[in-house]
Amino acid sequence: MEKITVIKGFKDILPEDTPHWRRVESIAREVFDTFGFREIRVPIMEKTELFKRSIGETTDIVEKEMYTFADRDNEYITLRPEATASIIRAYIEHNMSAAEPVTKLFTMGPMFRRERPQKGRFRQFHQINVELFGDDKPQSDVEIILMLIHFLELTGLTGLALEINSLGCRACRPAFSKAVVDYLKGSEKGLCPDCQRRIVTNPLRVFDCKVETCGAIIARAPRILDYLCPGCKEHFDEVKSCLDEQNVKYTVNPKMVRGLDYYVKTAFEVKSGSLGAQNSLAGGGRYDGLVSDLGGPQTPGIGFGVGIERLLSCLPELEKGQYKTDVFIAALGPQAQKIGFKLTCDLRRAGIAAAMDYSGKSLKSQMKRADKLNSSYTLIFGDKEIYEKRLELRNMRTKDQQAIPLDGLLASLIKIIKER
């Protein structure tokens, strides 16, 4: 039979790796708890319309990367390419804005984008997402950024670089866009075909282009920061000084535009050198018009996403996940097997990680299995001869062994192991 393999760009997370996932996830939950965020879990599929309206029709994500299907009733549904849209949908649907002025949420889980896989980029990948609704003050931008940095550092990451920018708002961006378009049209023939197309479709994306000839042209293009309206400028200045007060290092990158249309004002990314080409492990920004665009009340919002795979790949020297066994029962002979099985079950009910080998193979092979399972103690006993009258409890690390009386065996085992 031919074997069936995973879908391209999808990955199994193996037992040797899941401990690191669990660690990162639990650090996230702890940090976010202390910052006052609560966990929300939203579906991994939504109506396609939700993403079209939030992310933007002309973005790469919507144009060519979404997993979109016609459901059996011919409604179009999409595997989520990001989480913000779903969270906002839920925020609106459950009327959270009416219940409290500020709502702080986070979620984590798989996202799906049909790109060509490479280092740090998969078709199914995992993100931790944080969103803050109902506060348009710069302090909330800083709160979010601080929390992100704090979380990343707690996971053990070093050498992080924070980049920030302001993308302006709906008041000031049109003037800037026009200035960019005018400028680009002047040197249109020097641009790559993609950028020429972008002039019409989405001019700001030109800033992301890495083609050298485009870079030279872009370097002299108008800067968004020179076009900010007084409100946006004040907001951005406040964000920067507030970050300074908190001793957070950052660089202003006026060319950072981000690939989702909904961002306004503050945008930020955290990069790491050890990632190869996909060096951005977290990114986010403000999206003040998005809630109303999706049919909710006029509500400011800001949030970020962290790529878990990328985060983990930046962590140094991860140990592989091992079995964790408190006690291994090596039982020799049918009678001993029977007693051993009962003992194993009792120990497990008492919260002790017990294991045994049901095959009844040689002691040597059972001891090998105990070693493989990383057992702290191994209890050896059998039907005959030297094992008849007593049981030996062996400490696998120190090789010490001690006899355990048959009376009250379970109780003394539990005592020894718990006191370890």
Added chain:
RNA sequence: GUGGGUGUAGCUCAAUUGGUUAGAGUGCCGGGUUGUGGCCCCGGAGGCUGAGGGUUCAAGUCCCUUCACUCACCCCA
């Protein structure tokens, strides 16, 4: 969607300019030794060399096709 690289045992890799039965380490299974596992010794299983076609007396090796993986572009976490 566009380029480059790589496909040999479960894993990591060997195999002269094309040359006989494709090897080693590790892991797995069994045995010996050790007070009863680790160290050591012996043995065993495990391969259509990614797949298909071609050149040749002869292909893991050269050519074509295809698939998979991988890196990069685009874009993003």
